[in-house]
Amino acid sequence: MAKVTVSFEWLSGCSGCELSIVDLHERLLAVLEEIDIVRLPILMDVKDYPKAALGIVTGALRTHHDVECAKKMRASCDAILAFGTCGVYGGPQGSGYAHAQSELAETAFVKNPTTSTHFVPDQGVPKLLEEGVLPLDAAIPVDLYLPGCPPHAFYVFEALKSVLHGKPPEFGEHNVCFHCDRHMKHTEVSALRRVHEGPVEQDTCFLSQGILCMGSATLDRCRGACPTRGMPCSGCTGPSEAIVLEPNRDIRTEIATRMSMMTKIPKAKITTEIEKQAKTYYAYAMASPVFRQKPTFLLRRWIAQQGAAR
Amino acid sequence: MSRQLVINPVTRIEGHAQVHIEIGDDGKVGAATLHVLEFRGFERFVQGMQAELMPTITTRICGTCPHAHHLVAAKCLDAMFSAPPPKAALLLRQLLNCGSMIHSHAIHFFALAGPDLFLGQSSPVAKRNLVGLLEAAPELAKKALRLRSIGQTIVEIVGGRGTHPVTAVAGGMSYALTAQNHDTLKLLAAEALELANVVLVAGKKALLKDPALLTRLPLSTNDMGTLQGKTLDLYDGKLRVRRPDGSVALEFAAADYATHLVEEALPHSYGKQVLLKDASGATQPYRVGPLARLNCAEDTGTPLADAALADFKKACGNPSTQIVAGHWARLVELLHCAEKAVAMLKDDAIRSPEVRTAPGAINRHAVAHVEAPRGVLIHDYKVDQNALIESANFVVATQHNIASINTTIKNAASLLLDKSDTELLDGVEFAIRCYDPCLSCSTHRVGQMPMQINLWQGGQTIRTARR
Numbered sequence: 001m002a003k004v005t006v007s008f009e010w011l012s013g014c015s016g017c018e019l020s021i022v023d024l025h026e027r028l029l030a031v032l033e034e035i036d037i038v039r040l041p042i043l044m045d046v047k048d049y050p051k052a053a054l055g056i057v058t059g060a061l062r063t064h065h066d067v068e069c070a071k072k073m074r075a076s077c078d079a080i081l082a083f084g085t086c087g088v089y090g091g092p093q094g095s096g097y098a099h100a101q102s103e104l105a106e107t108a109f110v111k112n113p114t115t116s117t118h119f120v121p122d123q124g125v126p127k128l129l130e131e132g133v134l135p136l137d138a139a140i141p142v143d144l145y146l147p148g149c150p151p152h153a154f155y156v157f158e159a160l161k162s163v164l165h166g167k168p169p170e171f172g173e174h175n176v177c178f179h180c181d182r183h184m185k186h187t188e189v190s191a192l193r194r195v196h197e198g199p200v201e202q203d204t205c206f207l208s209q210g211i212l213c214m215g216s217a218t219l220d221r222c223r224g225a226c227p228t229r230g231m232p233c234s235g236c237t238g239p240s241e242a243i244v245l246e247p248n249r250d251i252r253t254e255i256a257t258r259m260s261m262m263t264k265i266p267k268a269k270i271t272t273e274i275e276k277q278a279k280t281y282y283a284y285a286m287a288s289p290v291f292r293q294k295p296t297f298l299l300r301r302w303i304a305q306q307g308a309a310r
Numbered sequence: 311m312s313r314q315l316v317i318n319p320v321t322r323i324e325g326h327a328q329v330h331i332e333i334g335d336d337g338k339v340g341a342a343t344l345h346v347l348e349f350r351g352f353e354r355f356v357q358g359m360q361a362e363l364m365p366t367i368t369t370r371i372c373g374t375c376p377h378a379h380h381l382v383a384a385k386c387l388d389a390m391f392s393a394p395p396p397k398a399a400l401l402l403r404q405l406l407n408c409g410s411m412i413h414s415h416a417i418h419f420f421a422l423a424g425p426d427l428f429l430g431q432s433s434p435v436a437k438r439n440l441v442g443l444l445e446a447a448p449e450l451a452k453k454a455l456r457l458r459s460i461g462q463t464i465v466e467i468v469g470g471r472g473t474h475p476v477t478a479v480a481g482g483m484s485y486a487l488t489a490q491n492h493d494t495l496k497l498l499a500a501e502a503l504e505l506a507n508v509v510l511v512a513g514k515k516a517l518l519k520d521p522a523l524l525t526r527l528p529l530s531t532n533d534m535g536t537l538q539g540k541t542l543d544l545y546d547g548k549l550r551v552r553r554p555d556g557s558v559a560l561e562f563a564a565a566d567y568a569t570h571l572v573e574e575a576l577p578h579s580y581g582k583q584v585l586l587k588d589a590s591g592a593t594q595p596y597r598v599g600p601l602a603r604l605n606c607a608e609d610t611g612t613p614l615a616d617a618a619l620a621d622f623k624k625a626c627g628n629p630s631t632q633i634v635a636g637h638w639a640r641l642v643e644l645l646h647c648a649e650k651a652v653a654m655l656k657d658d659a660i661r662s663p664e665v666r667t668a669p670g671a672i673n674r675h676a677v678a679h680v681e682a683p684r685g686v687l688i689h690d691y692k693v694d695q696n697a698l699i700e701s702a703n704f705v706v707a708t709q710h711n712i713a714s715i716n717t718t719i720k721n722a723a724s725l726l727l728d729k730s731d732t733e734l735l736d737g738v739e740f741a742i743r744c745y746d747p748c749l750s751c752s753t754h755r756v757g758q759m760p761m762q763i764n765l766w767q768g769g770q771t772i773r774t775a776r777r
Contacts, residue, residue: 012350016373016473022417023472025459037441062350092370095355104351108582112353114690114703115573115582123578124328128349149370150473196362196391196480196697198668222471229470229477230484234366236474279358283367306358 003036004164007052009073010041011066012093013059017084020150027157034164049076054163060086060093061134063126074140081144087136088147089238090287094133095279097286098303101128133287148221149236149284155221173241176215176233179224184208190264192273195232206232207259217243217254238285250294251281275302329738331723339727342720344712346581353702361390361697362480369474376474377410377465378682382689384478385678390693392670393481398662401654402468402483404545406475408647409464411544412502414683415644416461418746419513420454423637426740427516450512457505460498467491481667492661499651506648510618510641517638527633527741529718530554532586532596535603536681542607544681550606551586551596552629564679567688583712584705595713598685600639605629612653615646633718633744672697682707684746711745
C-alpha cells in the first residue's frame with residue numbers, strides 16, 4: 001500500500017504540538033510506517049512545499065507571513081488538519097485580542113525595565129496582523145480540527161489513524177469532567193476561593209469547593225490531566241462541544257449555573273467574577289469567533305473595565 | 311564585491327530564524343546576524359491574569375522546555391505567597407527538571423544535531439534528519455528515542471502531562487507521589503542511567519572521529535551557570551560568571567539580575583540579546599547552556615557524571631572555548647540528570663504526602679530563575695494587592711546566547727567562505743545548532759522559503775543561488 005504523504009507547517013506557536021506527535025513514543029514508529037513525511041520544519045532540511053495528501057498545521061496566524069504560509073499549505077495539500085488550540089482557537093497569544101498590537105510590542109521593546117534600547121524592531125521582520133491573532137480558518141478552509149494544548153497522544157494517534165484509514169475517530173466529544181473522579185456534592189461554601197489559597201480536597205469537585213474549574217465547559221483532549229492531579233482545569237483545549245454549537249451558552253454561564261447549584265454562592269456573583277477575570281478564564285481561546293459571535297459576549301469591555309485594559 | 315548571504319529558514323532548530331551574512335568589499339565577513347522573526351507578546355497579555363495561572367500559561371512560551379517555565383513560575387509564586395515548599399515538593403520539582411533535561415538533551419542530540427554528526431554534513435539533505443538516522447544507525451537512534459521517551463514519561467508522571475506540565479503550584483506541588491508511580495519512576499530512572507551511558511560513549515566517539523571537528527569553532531567568552539557552592543545545580547543556586555581565563559568574574563542571586571544584565575533590542579530581530587553590564591554600564595557578551603554550565607561547575611554532585619566531567623574538561627579544556635564541545639557537555643548533563651533522578655528516588659522523603667505549604671502574606675514583587683535545558687531562565691513578576699499580574703519580565707536562555715551565536719556564525723562563515731555555497735550554508739547551520747537555540751522562547755518564527763543565497767551589490771540582487 002502506498003504511504004500517505006504528510007506535510008507539516010508551524011505558524012505562531014510553541015513547538016509543543018510537534019513534540020506531542022513525538023510523544024506517541026513507540027507508536028510513532030508504527031505511524032511512520034504508514035506515512036511519508038515530506039516536510040517537517042523542526043526536524044528536516046526540506047524548505048519548500050511539496051504536494052501532500054494531508055497538511056498538518058500547528059500554531060495560529062500572527063503575522064502576514066503566517067497567512068502566506070497557510071495559503072501555500074492549502075495549495076499544496078489535499079486536506080488540512082488544524083492541530084492544537086492555537087490553530088483551532090488562537091491559543092494563549094490570542095489574549096493579545098484585548099490589546100492594540102502596538103501595545104504588545106511596546107511592552108517588550110520600549111517600556112521594558114531591563115531593556116536599554118527603546119525601539120520596536122522594524123527592519124525585515126514580518127509585520128504583525130492588525131487584527132491580532134487569528135485561528136487558521138480565518139485565512140484558509142480547514143477540513144479537520146484537533147484542539148488541545150497540546151492534544152494528548154491518545155487523541156493524536158486516534159486522529160491520525162482515522163485520517164489514514166478514512167474512518168471517523170472514535171474518541172467522542174466529551175468534556176474534561178468525563179475523566180475526573182471527583183464527587184460533585186452540595187456544600188455550604190459561600191465564597192469563591194482561588195486555587196493557591198490553601199488545601200484542596202482531593203475527592204471533591206472543585207466547583208463544590210468554591211474553586212473555579214473550567215472542566216465542565218472544556219473539551220477533553222488532555223484526558224483530564226489537571227483535575228486528576230489536584231489542579232482545576234484552565235480551559236487549554238478550548239470550549240466544549242455544547243458551547244461551540246449553542247450561541248447562547250458560554251463558559252461563564254455554564255460554570256456559574258453548575259457551581260451555584262452545588263454551593264451557596266449566587267450565580268450572578270460567579271458570572272461577574274469570571275467576567276472580571278476574563279483574562280484568566282478565557283486565556284486560551286480569546287481570539288476565537290466562537291466566543292465573539294455570542295450575543296452576550298463582551299470580552300474587550302470586561303477587560304477594559306478592570307482598568308488600563310488589564 | 312559586497313554580497314549578503316541569507317539562510318531562510320534555518321531548519322532543525324527549535325523555532326524559526328533567518329541568517330544574514332554581510333560580505334564586505336575586501337571579501338571578508340563583516341556582520342553576521344541571526345534574525346528571530348516572530349513576536350507573541352506574552353509580557354503584555356499576561357498583565358491582569360491571576361498570578362496562580364503563570365505556571366501553566368507561561369509553559370506555552372515554549373513547547374520544548376515548558377517544564378523550565380513551569381518551575382520558574384512556581385518558584386516565583388513560592389516567594390510571592392511566602393510559601394517555601396516542603397522537602398518532598400522540592401524533590402519532585404527537581405525530578406521533573408531532570409526528566410525534562412533528559413527529554414530535551416536526548417531529542418537535541420539525536421534529532422537536531424545527531425544527523426550532522428552521525429550522517430555527516432555531506433549526506434543528502436532529504437535524509438539528514440531523524441528518519442535518516444533511524445535508517446543509518448537504528449539501534450542507537452532507538453536508544454535515543456527511548457531515552458527521550460523516558461524523560462518525557464518522568465515529566466508526565468510527576469507533572470501531570472509531558473508537554474505543558476501542571477502540578478507545580480505556589481508552595482509546592484498539587485499532587486503527591488503514589489507508591490505505584492514511585493515504583494514506575496525507579497525503573498524508568500534506572501533504565502535512563504543505563505542508556506545515558508551508552509549515548510555518552512557513542513556521542514563522544516562521533517565527536518572525536520574527526521580530530522578537527524571539536525576544535526573547529528572556538529569562541530573565547532564569559533560563561534554563566536548555576537551552582538550550589540561549587541557544584542552544578544539545575545534547579546536553584548547562585549549564578550556564577552566565569553571569564554575565559556578561568557577566573558570567577560561574579561556570583562549573584564537571580565533576584566539581582568537587573569543589576570548585572572541588560573537586554574538590547576536589535577532592529578532586524580524580534581529576539582532581544584542580553585549582555586553582562588558592570589557598574590559603569592559597559593557591556594560584555596556571555597554564553598549559557600550545557601557548555602557554560604560545565605565550564606562554571608567544579609563538580610556535578612553525582613559520581614558517574616563527575617568522572618565524565620573530568621574526562622570532558624581534560625579533552626576540551628577548562629574552561630572549554632570549543633562551541634562544538636557543547637554537544638559533549640549536553641551528554642554529560644544527560645548522564646548527571648539520570649543519575650540524580652535515581653538518587654532522588656531512593657530518598658524516602660520523596661514519598662511524603664506533605665507536598666504543599668499554605669500561603670502567607672503576599673509579596674508584590676518576585677523574581678526567580680532555573681536552569682532550562684538551554685541555559686538560565688528568569689521570570690520576574692509584579693502583582694497588585696489581589697495577586698493579579700501588573701507586570702512580567704521574561705529573560706530566556708536563547709536570548710543570553712544571541713551575541714555569542716552571531717560571533718560563531720561569523721567565525722563559521724569566515725572559515726568556509728572560499729568553499730561552495732552549499733558547504734558554507736551547511737556549516738553555518740551546523741554552527742547555530744551547537745547552541746541548540748530555542749526561538750519559540752525568545753519569541754520565534756520566520757519564512758518558509760527554500761534556503762537561498764542572495765548576492766548583493768550596491769543594494770541590488772545580482773545573483774540568487776538556491777540549494
